[in-house]
Amino acid sequence: MDLINKYIKENKIQYFISVLFAILGVISNLFVYIILSKVIVSLIDGNQDYNYYMQKIFLIFSCLLVKEIFMSLSTAISHKIAYQIIRDIRKNLMEKLFKMPLGDILNESTGKLKDIIVNQVDNTETTLAHIIPEMTANLVGPLILFIYMLVLDYRLSLISLIPLFIGGIFMSGPMKRMKVKFPQAVKIGQDMNNSIVEYINGIEVIKTFNQGEKSYKKYSENVYKKANYYYNWMGENTRDYAISMSIAPVGILTIIPFGLYFCMKGSLDGGVFLTLIILSFGTIQNIMRVMTFEDDIGRISTIFGEIKNILNSRELYHKDDNSEIKNYNIELKNVDFSYEKDIQVINNLNINIKEGSSNALVGESGSGKSTIAKLIAGFWDVDNGSISIGNVDIKSMSLEKLSNIISYVSQDNFLFDMSIMENIRIGNRSASDKEIIEVCKKSACHDFIMNLSEGYETRVGEAGSLLSGGERQRISIARAMIKNAPIIILDEATSYIDPENEALIQDAISELVRGKTLIIIAHRLNTITNVDKIFVIKNGYLADQGSHDELLQSSEDYHNLWETALKGEKND
Template identity: 55%
Template sequence: MNLIKQYVKEYKNTYIQSVLLAVLGVVSGLAAYIVLAKMIVGLIGKNTEFGFYLQYGLMVLAAMVLKEIFAAASTSISHQATFYSLKKIRQEISKKLFRMPLGNVMNISSGKLKNIIVDQVDSMETILAHIIPEMTANIIGPILLLIYMFILDWRLAIVSLIPLVIGMFCMKSVMASYGKKYQQSVEINQKMNNAVVEYIGGIEVIKMFNQSETSYQKYSEAVHENAAFYYHWMKETMIGVSAYRKISPMSLLTILPLGVYFYLNGSLTIVTFITIIVLSFGTVENILTATNYMDDLSRIGTITKEIGLILDAPDLEHGKENVSLSGSDIELKNVDFSYSEDKKVLEGVSLTIGENQVTAFVGPSGGGKSTITKLIAGFWNADAGEVIIGGKNIKEIPLEQLSETISYVSQDNYLFDMSVRENIRIGKPSASDKEVEEMAKLSGCDEFIRGLSAGYDTIVGEGGGHLSGGEKQRISIARAMLKNAPIVILDEATSYMDT
């Protein structure tokens, strides 16, 4: 909820304008009912003046046109503010992922990340762009109309609400469990997303080791579980929702018999009777429109909780202001590190790497070589001890400055779905084409790049999927060389090299 308040506050004036326009739209629509009631009263009174009906008919038309104009303006304004808000939320998530420890990021599955960044943020569009102006307006409008109905005849005004109250009671059981059910739906969707991503991402291995049946079964079970959940959820809520939608608009069933009784005993005029009947339709219609957003309101807690998993996560410990480094020498002092509480990967590690010195870590798989490089690169903070670069504890160096100081080539190389040239240029966004090609030559990939269908402008596919492992690795090295950082870390950089 605080997340929503934060962005509503930022665009407070815009949302106020949107609400005011939405209220004007609803009031215009309700005014049409009032005018329509006068026309019906005229018919009952056998008014035969054409000018009377023309005048009021034009007023109804004008009211409906104004309703649509105000509604469109309100929606346009609220969406403008909302799309900027969603953009900022996604930008904040992106920045937060950069500031979080790499291990924490890796513990969030790709399916869950996709669900949070795409689905959950998208679902805030209804809350910000529609609920704030439209639900507010569709509550305020009927309240004003009910006040008018109470002024006309408080007895019929009260009985007109009886079907709505009964409908709300039918809906109560549905809404009571909605928040919990929606949380379950998010978890099941994330499970299905993970299964889909895993199945597609591992299709090569699945085919190679003939595991299609096992892998497909996992994917199929996730899809069936998702479908079964929504089917049973629909069955549980169908009666309550249907009863609510059928009973709530039946105000005529309560107004008509009592209205006839009051009219016959002389305590109600025909004009008031007809007016309240017509106005009750407008009241219920707008209240039903407002309650259509109740399920979205119930989802707010889950949505903000899911987004908060990232935005509220702890940052890596790093300084805020740039520091002066005495060089690019690296020192580890009694460093401890563990990925989990029960097993230390590094314990009491101390080492010194001088400036301009080439150092190789040699050891068995799982011995902590990659862990040391990631600690130096600032992907994690050490559990104990110090990692020092240029005479400064790495925790004192801002992430942006640390990123400028170190080039890191992972053993798991990732290329973006864009041209070879742009993938290399990531190392130095301002680099010219000549600089890009020069670094490609130095890293030994110019020849194979020129042999591609479009040379340096060839699109490499998602994750560099159109290239071999060795080609991706050499492009990654070219990218690191173009960055020209004082410290270069190659984490098994030759593991995919073509022989």
Template identity: 45%
Template sequence: MDYLKRIWEYAETEKKWIKLAILLSSIGVLCGIMPYIFASSIINNLIQGNHDTKYYMLLCLFIFLGYSLKSILYSFALKISHKATFSILKNLRISIAQKLPRMPLGKIIDTSSGEFKTTIVDQVEKMERPLAHLLPEMTANILGPLFIIIYLLIIDWRLAILSLVSIPVGMIFMGLIMKDYASDYAKSVEVNTNMNKSIVEYINGIEVIKTFNQGENSYSKYENSIYANAEYFYKWMKKTQFSMSLSKAISPTTLITILPIGFLMYIGGSLEISSFIMVIILSLGVAGPLLAAINFIDSLAQVGTTVNRIDSILAADEQIHSDNITYFENYDIKIKDLHFAYDENKEILKGVDLFVEENTVNALVGPSGFGKSTIAKLIAGYWDISDGVVTIGDKNILDIPLRQLYDLVAFVSQDTFLFNDTVMENIRMGKVNARDDEVIEMAKASGCHEFIMSLEKGYQTIVGSGGSNLSGGERQRITIARAMLKNAPILILDEATAYIDPENEVKLQESISKLIEGKTVIIIAHRLSTVTDVDKIFLVEDGKISCAGDHEELLNKSNTYKDMWRANLKK
């Protein structure tokens, strides 16, 4: 099973402890067999008329030691396996956290937070049972019965075989369950993920829901996903209940064959009473551990789905860039014959050619859905480029280390995100080692200082999850201040003033004009009035640059631009 091999790979740093847990657990199971052996000796000696009290006391002591050692070793094994397991789970989550930045940023953005939550929290947590219990306990619970069966074969091979009859019969019913278990479990994960997505969406969208009085419709979607999750698990359990009950009822009935046939063999003279009693008692020790092992079969079936979900992140494609620091003589941006598709069946960019000179302000305009934001995000390194070339300062961006590329570009989107921290720390994200006075100075330069000081605790005000305690315009201005503090040579503004009222927009535009001096700037604009004074405008149509020039040139050269300008004037 490849997924068991993969689990063992997850446990790389803790293998010695998992092995020790398996060893202790196996010895514990063997110690658990001792009481059966000594109990049968006691019964045989009583039948034979042995009245030596000390002998029986000694055997009882061995029985007590067997149980005690089993419990002690089992406890130590579980302690070791759990300690190792939680270390493995920690490392798994760290590996996922370290993997995410190496994945295309666009892939991260396009995946719902509910789906990531299900994988990172729920699915990783489900590795606890196979790692802490399945490997040590299932191994031990298989080894224990194996040793008993070997011992039974030595005593009487006929009864040894008879003692196993009920187990495969019970397993037949278990097989009926396991036939579809993997697909059923995969479906349960899907249903649960959909529920998590709905919960996250409902909570994140509560403001919009209230604003447009869509509480009933939105709650219905949220409610339906929860009921769908509950209904699926109810039907699944109902479908498997009868077979599971039969399996657990039949498997341990080893005596159903041993007692009648063993009795016939005894009265027929082919079986001694001591051997008969020994087989009866030892056979009782076969079913218990095997049933305990069977209880892990559902975990085995789940492991495949769980591993696949975790590996969907750990084994996902990474952005492949050079590790060598690049030095730049300029920050010109050139794009040559760039093709790109999010979905292989739908190409977004169809051969883009573009040149942005350093220290100039440029705008990408055009109808929605034709690739403006995609061009900007490819420059910023959100995805790697496989068809075409993008260079910064004549250096292919694939030859620029990702960390350096992210330092080169400051990207401000209209979809702002703030951490649930203070205003001060949210701005400081642009430059983590910035002093408080530097943050405040940048806030003043960005036109944020006045509104920040009007907040209850000023710069120490907690903005709430995602910035929920602030208005859209306030969030936008803080993200702009954060980007400015970063002081990257290339600045991309994706409709960065979309949520700001006209009065403050004018002030902010004036602040931005001062702050972008000496930088290479690309503005994605939906309102043409905000970019009429830029150095160059690129008109994006149907995945290509159809026209370029300043505002007056485009009015004369492009009917599309002229129509967009007229529409802008009517607003």
């Protein structure tokens, strides 16, 4: 609960005001019962003063009006705070994801992350907006009223709590089940979300291989599993809820017999007896409102536990010591890296890349090329060794600073569901429309964009789904160009480009990397024959390095890769 306390403390003044208004609202409502009891006692005593009763009615109306005003103010303040906290939680989660190693994020299912960030964070609204002010008020108010009842007659006041106590015993069953059942319900819900995401994302494969029945079955089974789980869980609780809600509010069943007995024995005044009967309704009614928050209280620890697990996840180790980067030479020194323990991916790697040079990482699939590029970009931290830019260890740079000096273009660059113009402007928020259009002309984007229904204002769809793979990559290259970073990493950046446009894209890339430090990862070796240096990666090691011509003469590994590439081109 330390996490929820953290957010509450950040807004403690507003919460104090909200709770104060809620308490005043509940107390105003309790005065209605006190005044009403006096009216009934006066009627029984034979008071015929009409003005007296009109004054009491006016007081009751005033108390109800004051109650509504205070409760409205309390609710307005608490809801404002709640949505501010929900905003802050989501913002903190997004900032945390940015700081986490990429692998840790990819290892979490999309459905689970979506469930936590969207559904579970939304579920905190009841706790943050209602439980804190309303539960506090509905405990404090009845406590004050009960103290007043004790002053009138402690015996009957304590006896009035017997049904509430018995009802509370039956309510303990659902509360115990909540601690066990809700975490499992969250897991089942996340499994359902995963199957939905998988079904939607894989719909093309499902249709292609006629897997609709099998895939839909997995989806429907998870949906029914969640529905059945809640049905059985609520079925277990129904009896306990019914008994508790039937017994707890009827304190009158114990007050009347015992009160009559005390009156007959002469130890209790009739007026006090009637007053206690009426006041007991006010006390129990507010306590029953507290009991309605039982479900929310039971699941809040699980919800904040899920949020806390993400916020407490390991982060990439980066600190900004303000070291001046005097050049953009890149050095990997004795680098080791593994995604999982005991499975080494990069082994004692040493690479030097000069500022302004063009470089390529080549090797068989799974050799570690893309991993090296992602390590340079700061997506993961190395296990051992160091990576430096301009003699400054990248761990001594903030992630923001590192991101600003590197443009990373992969074969699967993501586009957001907004206009083409805004997708490209992500690379440079201050870029004008004119600058973006100029960049698009250089990256062979302009013509196809202008042929779209709304030109540069055309929305690209979720993850750029309304565009072809080649179109998405060209826009990604334009985004990298507008960023104008001194280091460019191209990870299979032209893999989806058709042969007709590849020459245009290569010209665009030449424009993009002019005077910059370039790292290319490519399977098409004919695209990297003119780079300054080629690094041959084999099983995470640096096998060879040199120019294309040098490696053809000296490196058996590179020669084999080149021969394979030539055969592939002939087959095409």
